[in-house]
Amino acid sequence: MSPPVAARRGGWPVPDPGGLEAIAQALREADPDCILGTTHVNGRAEIQIEPSRNVPVLEWLRDRGYTFLASLHGVDYYPHEPRLGVIYELLDMREVDRVSVKARVSTDDARIASVTFMWPGADFQEREVYDMFGVEFEGHPDLRRILMPEDYEGFPQRRDFPTGGEPVLFTHNETDGYGADR
Amino acid sequence: MSLLSDHRKREESVTFSSEPAGMGETHELLTLNFGPHHPATHGVLRLLVTLEGEVLRDVKPIIGYVHTGIEKTAEDKSYWKAIPVVERMDYLAYYFNAMAYCGAVETLLGLEVPPRAQYLRVIHLELNRIMSHLVWLGTSALDLGAMSMFWYCFRERETILDLFEMSSGQRMHTRYIQIGGVIEDIPAGFARKLQAFLDEMPRRADQYADLLEKNEILLGRLRDTCPLDAETLLGLGVTGPLLRAAGVPWDLRKAQPYSSYDQFDFKIPVGSVGDNYDRFRVRHAELYESVKIIQQALNGLPEGPHIVDDRKVTLPPRHELATSMEALIHHFKLVTEGFRVPEGECYYPIEGPRGEYGCFVRADGSAKPARVHMRDPSFVNLQATAPMVKDAYIADFIATLAMIDPVLGGVDR
Numbered sequence: 382m383s384p385p386v387a388a389r390r391g392g393w394p395v396p397d398p399g400g401l402e403a404i405a406q407a408l409r410e411a412d413p414d415c416i417l418g419t420t421h422v423n424g425r426a427e428i429q430i431e432p433s434r435n436v437p438v439l440e441w442l443r444d445r446g447y448t449f450l451a452s453l454h455g456v457d458y459y460p461h462e463p464r465l466g467v468i469y470e471l472l473d474m475r476e477v478d479r480v481s482v483k484a485r486v487s488t489d490d491a492r493i494a495s496v497t498f499m500w501p502g503a504d505f506q507e508r509e510v511y512d513m514f515g516v517e518f519e520g521h522p523d524l525r526r527i528l529m530p531e532d533y534e535g536f537p538q539r540r541d542f543p544t545g546g547e548p549v550l551f552t553h554n555e556t557d558g559y560g561a562d563r
Numbered sequence: 564m565s566l567l568s569d570h571r572k573r574e575e576s577v578t579f580s581s582e583p584a585g586m587g588e589t590h591e592l593l594t595l596n597f598g599p600h601h602p603a604t605h606g607v608l609r610l611l612v613t614l615e616g617e618v619l620r621d622v623k624p625i626i627g628y629v630h631t632g633i634e635k636t637a638e639d640k641s642y643w644k645a646i647p648v649v650e651r652m653d654y655l656a657y658y659f660n661a662m663a664y665c666g667a668v669e670t671l672l673g674l675e676v677p678p679r680a681q682y683l684r685v686i687h688l689e690l691n692r693i694m695s696h697l698v699w700l701g702t703s704a705l706d707l708g709a710m711s712m713f714w715y716c717f718r719e720r721e722t723i724l725d726l727f728e729m730s731s732g733q734r735m736h737t738r739y740i741q742i743g744g745v746i747e748d749i750p751a752g753f754a755r756k757l758q759a760f761l762d763e764m765p766r767r768a769d770q771y772a773d774l775l776e777k778n779e780i781l782l783g784r785l786r787d788t789c790p791l792d793a794e795t796l797l798g799l800g801v802t803g804p805l806l807r808a809a810g811v812p813w814d815l816r817k818a819q820p821y822s823s824y825d826q827f828d829f830k831i832p833v834g835s836v837g838d839n840y841d842r843f844r845v846r847h848a849e850l851y852e853s854v855k856i857i858q859q860a861l862n863g864l865p866e867g868p869h870i871v872d873d874r875k876v877t878l879p880p881r882h883e884l885a886t887s888m889e890a891l892i893h894h895f896k897l898v899t900e901g902f903r904v905p906e907g908e909c910y911y912p913i914e915g916p917r918g919e920y921g922c923f924v925r926a927d928g929s930a931k932p933a934r935v936h937m938r939d940p941s942f943v944n945l946q947a948t949a950p951m952v953k954d955a956y957i958a959d960f961i962a963t964l965a966m967i968d969p970v971l972g973g974v975d976r
Contacts, residue, residue: 423670423907450800452921452938470910477818481910502800505946528627528975537635544639
């Protein structure tokens with residue numbers, strides 16, 4: 382019952398700072414402009430990439446063993462620019478190794494290539510990011526809102542989207558809201 | 564004027580493209596709405612199904628009916644006040660939601676959770692896993708026509724909820740797991756009651772097996788129906804019992820042990836073919852493994868504090884408030900403003916009853932999280948429905964939906 386070598390208490394194995402730098406260096410050699418930086422904090426190895434190069438970078442990582450897309454989610458860094466972040470949490474199941482890839486896009490040009498052709502499971506998750514943050518995933522087969530009503534306006538998870546601004550629907554005005562007749 | 568009703572106009576983007584209107588192989592295709600209010604969907608799940616006779620040619624899940632904006636709400640609450648809303652995402656796995664969230668915040672704070680708290684967490688997490696599997700088993704068997712299973716499973720679930728009530732005061736959404744540990748040590752008498760449950764549970768699980776495994780109808784409904792290979796499942800991001808049923812021994816409790824899981828001896832049940840029967844067997848076998856883990860955690864429960872001794876993060880003990888000015892000040896500060904978390908991001912994955920619960924928390928240095936996202940396994944696993952049930956009978960589709968075990972609170976959040 383000895384714990385796995387790489388296991389740390391209350392955490393999980395990630396490439397060490399040297400390993401992360403080696404990955405970034407190899408990626409830079411393949412494409413000099415694709416990497417914007419790396420961070421290794423709190424046991425989290427993260428690579429910041431140029432959003433237009435997300436597909437080649439993710440393909441390279443996938444071929445290197447990070448074959449499982451554990452999660453894809455969005456973040457809003459308001460008021461910092463570029464505001465929106467799309468984060469890919471990759472997992473190497475054989476080496477039990479995690480690495481995060483982050484692409485930042487601005488709200489004016491919130492577009493990034495879809496990765497559904499690599500991981501079909503990204504389908505719902507990209508739709509969720511589109512629904513909540515308004516990032517358009519180019520090449521997604523069926524990009525539309527997933528959790529909010531079809532006719533909803535705005536992207537509710539953005540930091541400048543107010544909470545509590547939604548009109549309350551009582552019986553007398555129940556047909557005024559989004560998706561009232563569905 | 565458009566011929567489409569208002570309702571259809573709103574949903575124009577719901578493509579029916581994959582439903583070739585007209586003829587199937589032998590019969591005319593029929594597109595049918597299924598749910599959202601249907602007992603077999605285990606929640607508020609709506610599905611568009613295309614049928615050729617009794618054979619299912621395509622299925623499209625439509626979700627969002629219980630979306631309550633929990634992730635947005637959490638951004639408006641201080642870190643420790645966000646725990647109750649996060650717990651309400653997947654309402655059958657509240658300890659897991661809280662654990663993933665608290666684990667992420669603890670990582671950002673650099674907190675070391677005391678061993679006793681880790682063991683108490685494990686006891687409650689595994690009780691929750693058994694509870695969730697019991698609800699799954701009872702309702703799934705109900706879908707397959709085995710009414711009595713429902714009562715048996717809910718009888719054992721009741722015992723677990725009583726235990727939850729004993730340790731935390733609540734039966735559901737217990738808020739037991741706190742940032743830095745657990746809210747209270749287990750009360751006197753809890754261990755005895757838990758032991759009685761641990762002695763009884765394997766026997767009960769044997770009884771379930773006797774009832775179901777020798778039932779010709781159930782076996783006929785589950786065996787060789789709707790299998791899906793491991794490679795497709797991995798591409799779809801499926802984790803948990805569904806993946807293990809296809810023969811992949813992937814379990815975060817073993818692979819990336821958190822909260823002292825590396826100190827317990829347990830097995831990971833795996834299937835071979837990945838059909839509905841394997842999915843049923845894997846979850847059923849997990850009941851025994853969870854009992855084993857709880858037994859070890861109870862026997863080896865270390866002495867010590869149940870929550871981290873850091874007054875900047877955790878509430879001071881009640882008795883100190885009357886005698887210590889500093890305790891009173893910190894109590895006041897924590898309850899009003901909360902504590903601040905240094906800037907950073909964390910993704911904390913744990914193994915829940917349905918797969919990987921991964922909580923992403925972004926801290927911006929204030930007392931409220933700037934982003935909370937739960938990677939909910941039900942949400943991701945739901946995508947496997949269509950590949951599983953394509954060209955199966957509609958009756959097998961109901962069985963498969965039951966075996967996928969989606970919790971719509973987790974899907975929609």
